[in-house]
Amino acid sequence: MIKVLRYTEYLYLAVAAISIYKIATLWNVDPKETYIFIFFAVVSIGMFIFRRRYRKRFEQRNKDNQQ
Numbered sequence: 001m002i003k004v005l006r007y008t009e010y011l012y013l014a015v016a017a018i019s020i021y022k023i024a025t026l027w028n029v030d031p032k033e034t035y036i037f038i039f040f041a042v043v044s045i046g047m048f049i050f051r052r053r054y055r056k057r058f059e060q061r062n063k064d065n066q067q
Contacts, residue, residue, distance in 0.1 A: 005051065005054075005055040005058070006055065008051060009048055009051045009052050009055065012044045012045070012047045012048040012051065013044070013045075013048050015040060015041075015044040016040070016041045016044035016045050016048065019037040019038075019040040019041035019044065020037075020041050022034070022037045023037045023038060023041065
């Protein structure tokens with residue numbers, strides 16, 4: 001289960017990286033279209049941080065319960 005949580009963290013980072021790439025390529029062409037990618041990048045980075053904290057708390061709780 002924890003491995004799945006770890007993979008989803010990096011999935012959010014991948015979405016953020018793709019969004020940042022699209023922002024860089026579209027900024028000079030159509031700045032209004034980049035706003036949705038800015039939103040995706042910010043939300044993805046936020047979700048990465050949130051999921052990482054949640055996973056670490058989950059691991060710590062399991063570690064404490066086993067002792």
